[in-house]
Amino acid sequence: MQLKDVRPRGRCTRFALATAAVALLGNGDAQAGDHRPVEVETAVLGYSEPDRVQVLEGVLSAKTELEEGRHLYGQLAFDVLTGASANGASPARSVQTFTRPSGESRYQVAPGQTPLDDGFSDKRLAASVGYDMPLDRWTNLSVGVQGSTETDYLSLGTNIGISRDFFQRNTTLGLGISVNRDRVSPLGGIPVEFGSMPRTTTVRLDDDEGGGENKTVFDFNAGITQVLGKNSLVRINYAFDHASGYLTDPYNVLSVLAPVGSIAPGTVSDILHESRPTSRTQHAVYAELKRALGANVADLSYRYATNDWGTQSQTVELRYRQFLSPNYYLQPHVRYYQQSAANFYHRYLIEGALLPSNASADYRLADMTTSTLGLEFGHRTVSGKWISVAVEYYRQFSISGAEVAFGALDGLDLYPDVSALTARVGLSGEW
Amino acid sequence: MPRPDRIRWVRQLSLIVLLALSSWVLVGCVSLARVEPWERGTLARTDMTLDSEGVDLELDDHIYFSREATAGGRSFGGGGCGCN
Numbered sequence: 001m002q003l004k005d006v007r008p009r010g011r012c013t014r015f016a017l018a019t020a021a022v023a024l025l026g027n028g029d030a031q032a033g034d035h036r037p038v039e040v041e042t043a044v045l046g047y048s049e050p051d052r053v054q055v056l057e058g059v060l061s062a063k064t065e066l067e068e069g070r071h072l073y074g075q076l077a078f079d080v081l082t083g084a085s086a087n088g089a090s091p092a093r094s095v096q097t098f099t100r101p102s103g104e105s106r107y108q109v110a111p112g113q114t115p116l117d118d119g120f121s122d123k124r125l126a127a128s129v130g131y132d133m134p135l136d137r138w139t140n141l142s143v144g145v146q147g148s149t150e151t152d153y154l155s156l157g158t159n160i161g162i163s164r165d166f167f168q169r170n171t172t173l174g175l176g177i178s179v180n181r182d183r184v185s186p187l188g189g190i191p192v193e194f195g196s197m198p199r200t201t202t203v204r205l206d207d208d209e210g211g212g213e214n215k216t217v218f219d220f221n222a223g224i225t226q227v228l229g230k231n232s233l234v235r236i237n238y239a240f241d242h243a244s245g246y247l248t249d250p251y252n253v254l255s256v257l258a259p260v261g262s263i264a265p266g267t268v269s270d271i272l273h274e275s276r277p278t279s280r281t282q283h284a285v286y287a288e289l290k291r292a293l294g295a296n297v298a299d300l301s302y303r304y305a306t307n308d309w310g311t312q313s314q315t316v317e318l319r320y321r322q323f324l325s326p327n328y329y330l331q332p333h334v335r336y337y338q339q340s341a342a343n344f345y346h347r348y349l350i351e352g353a354l355l356p357s358n359a360s361a362d363y364r365l366a367d368m369t370t371s372t373l374g375l376e377f378g379h380r381t382v383s384g385k386w387i388s389v390a391v392e393y394y395r396q397f398s399i400s401g402a403e404v405a406f407g408a409l410d411g412l413d414l415y416p417d418v419s420a421l422t423a424r425v426g427l428s429g430e431w
Numbered sequence: 432m433p434r435p436d437r438i439r440w441v442r443q444l445s446l447i448v449l450l451a452l453s454s455w456v457l458v459g460c461v462s463l464a465r466v467e468p469w470e471r472g473t474l475a476r477t478d479m480t481l482d483s484e485g486v487d488l489e490l491d492d493h494i495y496f497s498r499e500a501t502a503g504g505r506s507f508g509g510g511g512c513g514c515n
Contacts, residue, residue, distance in 0.1 A: 041485065041486045055494075124514075167465055231473050237506075241503055282503070284504035286505055306501075309500075313501040396498065
């Protein structure tokens with residue numbers, strides 16, 4: 001593709017593909033100075049689904065220049081999760097009793113209600129460190145390691161990326177690879193896939209860790225960032241993701257229902273643990289356009305993703321930063337997402353029918369549409385730091401699957417919408 | 432909605448979105464003339480940097496990763512979690 005020739009204004013050529021590889025590669029040139037300032041960015045987010053999951057997350061990120069062109073960056077993050085989470089079972093006309101994943105206690109769900117495990121609770125701590133350096137005037141190399149730990153999950157990984165500028169930095173090509181090795185150690189141990197949920201509680205020995213399974217995730221990312229003009233740039237990424245190992249959710253179950261024609265159709269005859277395939281491959285193409293309109297900035301992106309679990313998805317997202325004055329801005333945010341169901345998604349199983357190879361009733365694998373509507377307010381302080389406050393409304397709706405309510409389930413909502421409110425406070429600047 | 436109709440709807444929506452995105456780029460697009468270093472004042476602004484507000488984007492992406500069946504594409508890093 002010839003970009004050396006100056007083309008007449010108004011004539012647009014085709015735009016190139018791919019993107020900068022790793023998010024932590026700086027796009028701009030490092031600013032040298034007599035002292036080395038530390039760029040810090042931090043934010044805390046609260047997420048709340050009424051009567052369901054509550055999450056508090058915080059991230060602290062810092063980046064500094066060690067010497068000309070070489071940067072060191074680090075990040076700490078924490079999550080705290082509490083509340084109730086759907087366990088995958090269907091609602092029923094009578095009280096249902098479920099055994100908690102630990103096996104040590106049970107909980108009840110009222111008639112007609114979507115079964116939620118209200119003992120859902122976890123804490124997560126994550127850390128990452130990265131380093132980037134120039135290989136020559138136009139090429140940058142970055143490496144990093146990351147890890148996170150939760151009560152029932154451990155993840156360790158590494159990443160490497162390279163980017164190269166062309167045509168006086170009007171074009172940047174990037175490639176990156178990331179590998180993560182995870183260990184899933186659920187409370188109560190790894191359940192037998194399609195095994196019946198225990199009907200009685202057990203007492204776990206203190207030294208009984210319950211066992212665990214491994215999971216490996218490999219990511220490859222390639223892309224181009226292209227300056228379109230003095231006020232615009234575009235980036236297009238291709239992302240490949242391959243996960244293998246234990247991909248099942250050890251806490252999710254499916255209801256087995258008596259079939260049509262039986263004495264009590266639609267009533268629960270068993271609760272089984274779910275089973276997912278042991279590998280998943282995903283391809284995604286992501287395009288983002290960033291355009292300055294005077295002092296304001298519009299950011300529009302689109303992503304198409306598909307995986308071999310049968311899911312295809314599309315995401316469209318728009319952020320528009322409107323400056324009210326040089327030190328204040330409002331930024332509305334709109335996101336629209338639609339996905340098709342995984343081919344092993346089943347709202348329930350039918351008693352007596354042939355058991356499929358894999359099955360999950362996790363609604364996050366169903367046909368689903370989500371929308372986000374948010375507003376961020378930003379303020380630059382006297383010292384040049386930016387404070388931002390954002391509120392967003394997130395809704396998951398049009399959740400559906402092939403299975404419908406029948407028999408005893410008639411009139412019950414098998415696919416309820418889920419809504420959430422998020423609030424975020426952020427601070428960024430140089431120290 | 433039957434599955435084949437849904438797939439067709441997904442493809443039609445993707446075509447519409449791509450056409451809309453392309454139109455916006457083409458209509459507002461300037462030529463791919465090289466932007467010289469001294470002309471990059473606007474592009475050098477923090478809010479014009481891709482992944483500015485990286486922490487905010489990462490927090491958002493983590494929420495979507497734990498609530499939806501597909502994730503990623505913008506960038507990667509940060510490792511896994513048991514939330515999906």
